[in-house]
Amino acid sequence: MEVSKIAVIGAGTMGHGIAEICAISGFEVSLNDVAENILNSAIEKIKWSLEKLYEKKQIKEEPSQVLARIKTSTSLDEVLKDADFMIEAAIEDLNVKRDIFKKADMLAPSQAILASNTSSLPITEIAESTQRKSKVIGTHFFNPPVLMKLVEIVRGKYTDDATLNVSIQLCKKLEKEIVVVNKDIPGFVVNRILARVVDTACMLVYNGVADVEDVDAVLRYRLNFPMGVFEVADYSGLDVFYFIHGIMTSRGFKARLCPILEEKFKNKEYGVKTGKGFYTYPGPGKYQKPQLEKERATKLDPSIILAHAINEAAYLLREGIATKSDIDKAVMLGLGYPKGIFRFADEFGIDRVVAALEKLSEITGEEIEIDPLLSKMVKENKLGVKTNEGFYRY
Template sequence: MTIKNITVLGSGIMGHGIAQVSAMSGYNVVLRDIEKQFLDKAMEKIKWSLDKLVSKQKITEEQGKEIFARITPIVDLAEALKDCDLMIEVVPEIMDLKKKVYAEVDKVVPEKTVFASNTSTLPITEIANTTSRPERFIGIHFFNPPQLMKLVEVIPGQKTSKDLVDTTINFVKSVSKEPVVCKRDVPGFIVNRLFIPLVHEAAYAMDRTGATKEEIDSAVKFTLHFPMGIFELADFTGMDVIHKATIEMHSRDKKVINPHPMIEKLYNEKKLGQKSGEGFYKYSGEQYERINLTEELAKKFNPIQLLGNILNNAAWLITNKASDVQEIEKALLLGMGLKKPLFETAKGFGMQDIVQELQKLARENKFYEPDPYLVSLK
């Protein structure tokens, strides 16, 4: 399976980012959207990004022009797919919308084209089964922004061929990214399965302990070795993204997430985080602001319950043969920026104490029942 020509469906932040990294690696790229104005805006952003790389002397001016010339914006769907080897779909995370797009694509796409969806939470198998080629369909989840983030989750559906998994891994490496394979099409895949439930758990921890957001975030940053606090990270990601992922994951597996009403409340109040000026925290300007977190504040909160939550979901992935420790650590390092391996941090806390903490919480709510893999480590 040779990939030379790529069509990216959707020209938003992720779409034009994926188009840019593909063109930078020598692929011919068609960027497709439903209106020319969306494409014009996307091409402007790509040009700005390439100019920035030229000014930083990462690429020459000539290279910048060549890369830009490899991306062709097209509105007409049939024309956009005419000679496509790999189609990467980056339309919004709404299952009905994706199904509608694939129904249109199926009518005009060449026989040789393989399908990839950049979804971060929707089941690959379910989307694949709406198409004429489920064995030639795969999940390829780039992280935002694709130009900077190294991690790409590769998610085979139930019918995806082994050849396509290998081809996709090679494609990801060819665009200078690091693939992590989620071996089973489970809700949230790897990173979101660990990250999204943790936001809810932090809100419960605030209820249980009376700790402040800043104390919890400081402990997450300095004791659990995250690049920023969990509430801060939620604000950075956007409450709209977190709320939507929560609904998707929880509707498919009640065991993955214990939804805290605060997330839905913030979403309903349009307090979406950094982008709207308020989420868990308030922000004053357009510029991305960091919350003042300190090691002093970190000492005031013990994040063992949060650690238990993320470890329990990691253990679930291992027990259910969706991943292994090495791949999970790679995903957390590249996808969430953890500065120390998760299981190493857990050893410092004592696995027995973590399991006991989960068992204590499970007496109130079965959701916290420790996974057998975690119990085996204590």
């Protein structure tokens, strides 16, 4: 199926950006939201962004030409009646999404694919509100869609191959890098790995093993992360993390939210947006990169910060949820890691990762199930770089 018209539902943070990249790539776009003023403000933001891109010569067409391909309407019927592909980016609420999909199923042409940009809700349950379950899929863009290269394409229980292929082709035309998530699990790949790193880092602080700055200094100075884990959490909003974590655990992701995060959420210390999170900022919305002394980077073994994320990645790989290269691509493009999570594992040594997981269980008092893939690798002496073979060969 050839896609030429895309309907984007929800014109907020993600929806307006998705509409923009679709129009930049030459698609006809119809953008929908519940009120005219939201649509007008979305168009203003798109215009501003297109002008910046044009100034920097990152787009060839004049902003007005790109904008001419975006129509807006508060009527779902109007935006969906001739759409080939819908990308829903309304609020993260299962009932709202199911309602939109139910209506879209009735309004869009029968061959149209219906995709959701959900971060944490089940694609399968969204699909069940329609009569075209095989044509429902997840297309998880990252914020901001104009700059972030990654899209996780998520297969629900019913998604067929044709739908997957059309979605992959479409995202490629949007010049995105794709990671296919073969099973509709909470948090897909990126948010599961992120949750493990944030939970570990926070539990290390909660249990007095390290300070916030120590953890971030290790990541920044020893592993070359562009930002420490607490910096990222503050930047993206602790409230967002809290909600997504809650949905993921309610759907069976085995994790305990760190008590410090719980407290920060209760105190409305959401990070940069409120002026205080793990770090304190000059004011609400005023970002200033936290100063971290280099000496702090020696206080902690880096492997303990990433061990649980590596364990999670091993689970995703062993279960066939995503391929090795896709998981590594996901952390590099979705989380900005300087190399893939399996590369870090191989460099630390798989035996060291297993020891770190055992130590982490001891520190937190909560047993972490070591993934059978890691245990098998240790048994077979596939320890990573030091034995010339781990997740990769050297």
